[in-house]
Amino acid sequence: MMARIRVSDDKEFSLLLTTLSSDIGWSQFHYKLLRDLQNARDSYPEVFNETRTFWYLTFQAHETATLYRLNRVFDQEKEALSLVNWLMTIKTHLYLFDEANFRQRLQGNEFVDSLARSFRKPDEHELNQDIKLVWTKDKSNKKVDPIVKKYVDIRNKYLAHVDPSFLLPSCGIQPLADLTWDDIEHMLNLASKLLNKYSSLFSANLYSGTIIGHDDYKYIIETINMRIMSYKAVIDAETKKYLNK
Numbered sequence: 001m002m003a004r005i006r007v008s009d010d011k012e013f014s015l016l017l018t019t020l021s022s023d024i025g026w027s028q029f030h031y032k033l034l035r036d037l038q039n040a041r042d043s044y045p046e047v048f049n050e051t052r053t054f055w056y057l058t059f060q061a062h063e064t065a066t067l068y069r070l071n072r073v074f075d076q077e078k079e080a081l082s083l084v085n086w087l088m089t090i091k092t093h094l095y096l097f098d099e100a101n102f103r104q105r106l107q108g109n110e111f112v113d114s115l116a117r118s119f120r121k122p123d124e125h126e127l128n129q130d131i132k133l134v135w136t137k138d139k140s141n142k143k144v145d146p147i148v149k150k151y152v153d154i155r156n157k158y159l160a161h162v163d164p165s166f167l168l169p170s171c172g173i174q175p176l177a178d179l180t181w182d183d184i185e186h187m188l189n190l191a192s193k194l195l196n197k198y199s200s201l202f203s204a205n206l207y208s209g210t211i212i213g214h215d216d217y218k219y220i221i222e223t224i225n226m227r228i229m230s231y232k233a234v235i236d237a238e239t240k241k242y243l244n245k
Contacts, residue, residue: 004085021207024191027069028209034062047224076137084134097121147186
């Protein structure tokens with residue numbers, strides 16, 4: 001396994017880490033908001049019925065944003081900054097995880113001594129297994145995660161671009177596996193797990209999958225619901241006034 005991306009020092013590696021973490025993080029943010037909004041429909045059916053087009057487009061936007069970021073995270077092309085290529089870069093740049101380099105990166109951190117005492121260099125066997133989990137282009141790889149393999153196939157034929165053979169009868173329509181919410185959640189959890197595993201070794205840093213203000217949507221839904229209730233109250237009052245005449 002050769003490095004798909006070469007870096008000259010830990011600053012360049014940090015740049016890759018930050019960019020990859022952004023794709024993984026934003027895919028999680030959009031996914032969680034989408035799922036919470038979908039669940040909110042059961043509690044506020046009138047809100048979603050009264051503003052149906054807005055919510056439909058909102059759901060579509062968050063779904064598209066989730067998949068757009070995931071497409072980049074699980075890209076298999078050699079030139080791409082993706083999870084598999086980042087892991088391969090770690091494999092050929094293990095010296096970046098040496099204690100001396102770790103101490104240099106965290107100089108000024110009051111906990112650097114206690115952090116440096118723990119083993120911070122990735123286990124090569126474990127790293128190889130992690131690479132195999134997300135590497136689908138190697139046909140001899142029997143350790144690839146089946147959901148990753150399924151997702152990448154769908155990504156390459158429908159999400160990243162559309163393969164005409166799935167649309168045109170003259171090509172013979174081919175079956176495409178269904179992508180479920182459980183599949184997407186599995187991909188997000190796997191990406192986050194691997195990101196934080198090696199980020200914690202490199203810089204003692206973990207990335208959260210929740211954005212500050214995530215539940216802002218509740219205020220919007222409750223505000224619309226109050227407007228609906230207020231309108232109903234006015235109608236009820238006018239109806240009673242009319243009936244009592």
